[in-house]
Amino acid sequence: MSSPRSELLSINTATVRAQWNLLQIIDGCARHGIRMISPWRDQVAAVGLKEAAQRIRDNGLALSGYCRGGMFPAADRTGRKVALDDNRRAVDEALTLGAPCLVLVVGGLPKDPDGRIVSKDIIGAREMVRDGIGELLDYARSAGMPLAIEPLHPMYAAERACVNTMEHANDLCDELGAGVGIAVDVYHVWWDPHLKREIERAAGATPSRLLAYHICDWLVPTTDLLLDRGMMGDGVIDLPLIRSWMEQAGYRGAHEVEIFSANNWWKRDPDEVLLTCKFRHAEVS
Amino acid sequence: MSSPRSELLSINTATVRAQWNLLQIIDGCARHGIRMISPWRDQVAAVGLKEAAQRIRDNGLALSGYCRGGMFPAADRTGRKVALDDNRRAVDEALTLGAPCLVLVVGGLPKDPDGRIVSKDIIGAREMVRDGIGELLDYARSAGMPLAIEPLHPMYAAERACVNTMEHANDLCDELGAGVGIAVDVYHVWWDPHLKREIERAAGATPSRLLAYHICDWLVPTTDLLLDRGMMGDGVIDLPLIRSWMEQAGYRGAHEVEIFSANNWWKRDPDEVLLTCKFRHAEVS
Numbered sequence: 001m002s003s004p005r006s007e008l009l010s011i012n013t014a015t016v017r018a019q020w021n022l023l024q025i026i027d028g029c030a031r032h033g034i035r036m037i038s039p040w041r042d043q044v045a046a047v048g049l050k051e052a053a054q055r056i057r058d059n060g061l062a063l064s065g066y067c068r069g070g071m072f073p074a075a076d077r078t079g080r081k082v083a084l085d086d087n088r089r090a091v092d093e094a095l096t097l098g099a100p101c102l103v104l105v106v107g108g109l110p111k112d113p114d115g116r117i118v119s120k121d122i123i124g125a126r127e128m129v130r131d132g133i134g135e136l137l138d139y140a141r142s143a144g145m146p147l148a149i150e151p152l153h154p155m156y157a158a159e160r161a162c163v164n165t166m167e168h169a170n171d172l173c174d175e176l177g178a179g180v181g182i183a184v185d186v187y188h189v190w191w192d193p194h195l196k197r198e199i200e201r202a203a204g205a206t207p208s209r210l211l212a213y214h215i216c217d218w219l220v221p222t223t224d225l226l227l228d229r230g231m232m233g234d235g236v237i238d239l240p241l242i243r244s245w246m247e248q249a250g251y252r253g254a255h256e257v258e259i260f261s262a263n264n265w266w267k268r269d270p271d272e273v274l275l276t277c278k279f280r281h282a283e284v285s
Numbered sequence: 286m287s288s289p290r291s292e293l294l295s296i297n298t299a300t301v302r303a304q305w306n307l308l309q310i311i312d313g314c315a316r317h318g319i320r321m322i323s324p325w326r327d328q329v330a331a332v333g334l335k336e337a338a339q340r341i342r343d344n345g346l347a348l349s350g351y352c353r354g355g356m357f358p359a360a361d362r363t364g365r366k367v368a369l370d371d372n373r374r375a376v377d378e379a380l381t382l383g384a385p386c387l388v389l390v391v392g393g394l395p396k397d398p399d400g401r402i403v404s405k406d407i408i409g410a411r412e413m414v415r416d417g418i419g420e421l422l423d424y425a426r427s428a429g430m431p432l433a434i435e436p437l438h439p440m441y442a443a444e445r446a447c448v449n450t451m452e453h454a455n456d457l458c459d460e461l462g463a464g465v466g467i468a469v470d471v472y473h474v475w476w477d478p479h480l481k482r483e484i485e486r487a488a489g490a491t492p493s494r495l496l497a498y499h500i501c502d503w504l505v506p507t508t509d510l511l512l513d514r515g516m517m518g519d520g521v522i523d524l525p526l527i528r529s530w531m532e533q534a535g536y537r538g539a540h541e542v543e544i545f546s547a548n549n550w551w552k553r554d555p556d557e558v559l560l561t562c563k564f565r566h567a568e569v570s
Contacts, residue, residue: 109521117505120523122476155440157476158505158521168478191407191442193453220402220443222510236394236443238405 005255009281010036010064012214012258013043016273018266022047023055025270030059032274036254038065038212039097041090053097064254065148065183065212066090066099070161071107072132073125075118079110080132087136091145100253101148101211102140103183104133108159117158125162134176141179148211149173150183155225165189166198173202173209181205184246185214185258187229190237196245203249210251215239215285216259227262231276233284243285255281290540294566295321295349297499297543298328301558303551307332308340310555315344317559321539323350323497324382326375338382349539350433350468350497351375351384355446356392357417358410360403364395365417372421376430385538386433386496387425388468389418393444402443410447419461426464433496434458435468440510450474451483458487458494466490469531470499470543472514475522481530488534495536499543500524500570512547516561518569528570540566 011034013025020028022043029037037056044052056063069090074080094102106129109117119125133147140147149169152161163169166189169182182202189195202209217235222228232239243255257277259265265273296319298310305313307328314322322341329337341348354375359365379387391414394402404410418432425432434454437446448454451474454467467487474480487494502520507513517524528540542562544550550558 117521120521120526122523126478153440154438154476155507155510158503162476164476165478191439191447191449193411193450218443222440225440225507225510236402236405238407241405 005282006033006278007035008253008255009034009278010038010254010256011274011277012038012067012256013040014067015257015259015265015277016270017043019270022052026055026059026061028270028274029061032271032278034274034278035060036062036064036256038063038067038103038256038258040067041093044093044097049093049096056097063097063099064256065101065103066094066097068103068105068150069136069147070104073107073110073128073162075110075112079113080128084132084135087132088139091136091140091143094145095143099145101146101181101183103148103150103212105150105152106133106161106163108157108162122157122162129162130172130175133172133180137176137179146211147180148183149180150185151188153188165192165194166202167194170198170201170209173205181209181211183212183214184210186237186239186242187214187216187218190218190242195242199245199249203251208250210246210249210253212256213246213251213253214256214258215281216257224262227260229259229261231259231265232257232280239285255285257281290567291318291563292320293538293540294319294563295323295539295541296559296562297323297352297541298325299352300542300544300550300562301555302328304555307337311340311344311346313555313559314346317556317563319559319563320345321347321349321541323348323352323388323541323543325352326378329378329382334378334381341382348382348384349541350386350388351379351382353388353390353435354421354432355389358392358395358413358447360395360397364398365413369417369420372417373424376421376425376428379430380428384430386431386466386468388433388435388497390435390437391418391446391448393442393447407442407447414447415457415460418457418465422461422464431496432465433468434465435470436473438473450477450479451487452479455483455486455494458490466494466496468497468499469495471522471524471527472499472501472503475503475527480527484530484534488536493535495531495534495538497541498531498536498538499541500566501542501544509547512545514544514546516544516550517542517565524570540570542566
């Protein structure tokens with residue numbers, strides 16, 4: 001493709017969320033020549049949707065995605081209705097912000113309104129996810145907003161997402177039809193022996209289901225299940241290999257850096273973090 | 286089957302390893318009417334192989350497995366040879382102890398002799414695993430000791446085992462032929478959408494590949510990747526459902542409780558731990 005690698009770099013705003021609010025992140029990315037971001041709903045809400053959209057436009061930034069919808073399973077119909085309504089609002093926000101897709105972290109076992117898991121039925125949870133995406137899809141299709149299912153690592157199956165492989169995400173896309181694709185995050189899927197096959201399968205659909213590509217690294221040791229992701233090059237994921245699979249499958253979209261790192265990157269100077277993202281993206285990913 | 290459920294309870298000796306040495310564990314299990322154990326090599330070595338074997342016999346205990354062989358990938362041929370030799374000794378020990386199988390934690394990415402990961406090539410690591418099991422199998426077959434591949438949770442892919450699904454373990458068994466089967470540990474595979482299918486596939490082989498069944502629970506939240514396993518009933522795994530799949534597939538072997546729990550069960554009175562294992566095994570698993 002014609003654009004240089006650096007044009008494809010996007011910063012998921014969670015990567016510097018501990019240091020900066022969204023407006024500061026937008027300014028910081030613009031200052032460092034980073035052209036894309038992927039913001040989170042709570043960060044948008046904290047500064048206001050209109051203000052966020054305006055500042056993104058004013059700085060000439062594009063979005064690589066919007067984080068996030070999902071969390072469909074709930075203890076009862078009321079809970080699932082609340083989740084669906086909230087997801088429709090997420091679609092609206094994604095439209096306002098000009099996002100190319102709404103990323104879905106689909107949810108794990110059903111929870112009650114206080115966040116307590118109320119069932120061990122993961123098969124049933126997966127049905128709620130399928131039905132929830134299906135209902136949201138009616139709305140998202142008419143709004144023209146693609147939904148991107150993000151398979152999460154199996155260690156999040158109980159709490160965050162019971163879709164844990166590319167194969168499962170592809171199966172859901174097969175079942176649900178147009179308007180839904182996949183966000184490939186290396187952190188979640190690097191271990192999967194079927195990763196290459198399922199990337200190719202996703203790309204073989206028309207249009208391609210490869211809607212987003214997230215990068216970071218898997219640290220050894222990993223000291224926290226959620227907040228110990230590594231910067232590209234600091235871990236064990238063969239990032240050039242997985243990128244080559246994405247590219248061979250025809251993916252030409254953003255490389256979105258998403259790092260949750262309570263004890264390292266969230267404690268550093270955010271300008272240093274962005275510079276490191278730029279350097280590592282160019283050199284080792 | 287005719288024997289009551291309680292006859293099937295086995296204690297993986299890691300469950301009380303922080304409190305007791307192996308001889309104390311043997312005595313404790315005998316005292317509490319627990320008829321089976323699955324000891325670890327380092328615990329056996331600490332008290333002496335002959336002494337351990339004698340004490341197990343004297344107390345009328347049987348083994349449900351021996352932990353563990355594996356760790357095949359290494360940085361070079363010398364490292365892989367060292368691993369293979371060590372695995373042959375593990376087979377010998379398993380024979381001396383009267384174990385029904387040697388459990389294999391196959392290893393993750395290749396390490397150097399100092400334990401540092403030297404490669405990100407997980408596909409190559411999986412080839413080393415296949416070749417390593419294949420070489421060990423020549424020895425294990427002639428010794429009459431079945432090898433049980435234990436698929437480990439994907440969060441251990443880098444460091445401990447790059448075989449992370451039942452499907453992959455079944456594929457390896459297909460390729461390697463007689464003498465190798467699978468140890469099903471709910472902690473590692475509970476999230477897998479293909480779990481039931483792959484249990485049935487394992488059982489469909491002749492003889493059945495279902496060589497061991499390990500139980501514990503997945504805690505929410507989980508605070509440590511390795512040492513925060515839960516007691517049956519304290520987490521989110523639908524243990525009766527998975528047991529029913531094993532039983533429907535014809536499995537009649539032990540239910541082996543294996544809990545690594547640095548901050549909870551390893552700090553409790555070991556007699557209380559064993560009593561809790563007995564109660565929870567009978568009531569909620």
